[in-house]
Amino acid sequence: MTTAVVRALGALAHAAAHALPGPRCGCPAPAVLADRADGTVVRCGPxxxxxxxxxxxxxxLAVRLGLTAGPGPAGILLAPLPARTAAVPAGDGAASPYxxxxxxxxxSLWPYGEPVDPGDPDAAPWEEAAVLLARLHRVRPAPGGPEALPAMRGPAKAALAVSRMRAARPGDPATAPVLAAWRGLPPWARxxxxxxxxxxxxxxxxxxxxGQLVRSPAPGGPWLLxxxxxxxxxxPSWDLARPAAWYAAGLLPxxxxxxxLAAYRTAGxxxxxxxxxxxxxxxxxARALTVQTAALALAKSATEHRxxxxVEQVMLDACARIAALPPELTAEHSS
Structure with missing residues (x-):
């Protein structure tokens, strides 16, 4: 069902695509690319x-968008488009232009980028993703130092996944291996x-x-995050953790x-x-991402009554193996 948010996003994207839209501009109808709790995304043309x-x-978020639009991540991160009406404070009394x-x-508004084709796994841009990550990890912070940037939210997303699992399956013994693997992580990773x-x-x-890579300008432009x-x-190891976890679980060849890994290392x-x-x-x-993925699998399957x-079971089994490790083995890399 079309929601008010989706309709408003479509109108905003259409207005941004056409500074002077006419009654018959020929644009295709706005298309919903994603509609989840963590974000609703609607495309209108470019x-x-x-x-x-x-x-x-x-x-x-305003700081993150400002960083994305800056010179440091150019050619690494897709830059946002200026908002038609800046109405959200940036935190210092000013309004974010994005x-x-x-x-x-x-x-926020963005140029459309061509996504990875899920129907062609052999063409998945793993090496390109690795090079982009290596370049991103070498970007130096803006004036003000690292403290001027918000913290990377990887651990927060893992904690949210565990909270969702607990809410969806209160007291369910199926969550025990996931929670045991979670408890084996240091406090900062939780x-x-x-x-x-x-x-x-x-x-x-x-x-x-x-899913976080697109070709821009579309079609055929360079890959960007x-x-x-x-x-x-x-x-920075958190950005390598999902493919590492998939490899360790047997999901990634x-x-x-x-x-x-070789592309990331070669790129410094x-x-x-x-x-x-x-x-x-x-x-x-990698252990944290295994727990996150398994927790989301249990939450989603409970919500969908299945x-x-x-694939979800593979990650649950990986959590069980992590939970069975002797404490000294998990502690060795948990500092």
Missing amino acids: VVAKAHAAGTDTAA LTELHGRPV DEAPAPADRANALCHGDLHL IDVDDAGWGD PEVWLRF GPAVRADGDPWPELDLA APDE
């Missing part, structure tokens, strides 16, 4: 309008404390997966993982050592 999640910290507001939600200074040392995306809602200063990525075993740096974040599917 422009995409995104309503960010209700309750978003707009001051932090945020407006619709139905009580902050909204979003209960700041990350140690030696880990929080890079500009991070915070939620890297292949999108969606900076979780970006910030933090542990070894040859794909090795190509991804600082999250792992230049050669040798990368797991001392990746183990903790058993976990085959």
Whole structure:
């Protein structure tokens, strides 16, 4: 069903695509690209309008959007379009030039980018994603230092996933291995404390997966990273954690993982050592992403009144293996 937010986003994107729209501009009808609790995204021609999640910290989002539009991440992050009406405070009394507001939600505008084709997994841009991450992790903070940037929200997203699982399956014994693996993580990885200074040392995306890459300008432009809602200063290993977790669980073929890792290292990525075993740096974040994925699987399957599917069960089994590890093995990489 078309909601008021979707209709308003479509109108905003259409107006941004045509400074002087006529009654017969020939545009296709606005298309809903995503409609989830964490964001509603509507496209009209070359422009995409995104309503960010209700309750978003707009001051932090404004900083993230300003960073994205700056020179440092140029050619790495897709830059936003100026809002037609800046109506959301940036946190210092000024208005962000990249945020407006619709139905009580902050909204940003973006050029449309061509997404990864889910029907062609052999063409998935794993190496391109790795190079973009390596370049992002080497971007130096703006004047004011790292403290001027919000923290990367990877641990916060993991904690939210566990909270959703608990709410969806209160007292369910199926959650026990996931919670045990969760308890084996250090407080900072559970979003209960700041990350140690030696880990929080890079500009991070915070939620890297292949859905966060587009070609822009579309079609056929270079690959760029999108969606900076979780970006910030933090542990760069978190951005490698999802493919690392998938590889460890058996979902990502070894040859794909090795190509991804080699591309990241060749591009000078600082999250792992230049050669040798990368797991001392990746183990903790990969465990956290395994827990996050498994928790979301249990929450989603409970909401949909079904058993976990085959892929979801793989991540649940991985949590059980993590929970069964001797404490000294998990503690070794949990500092």
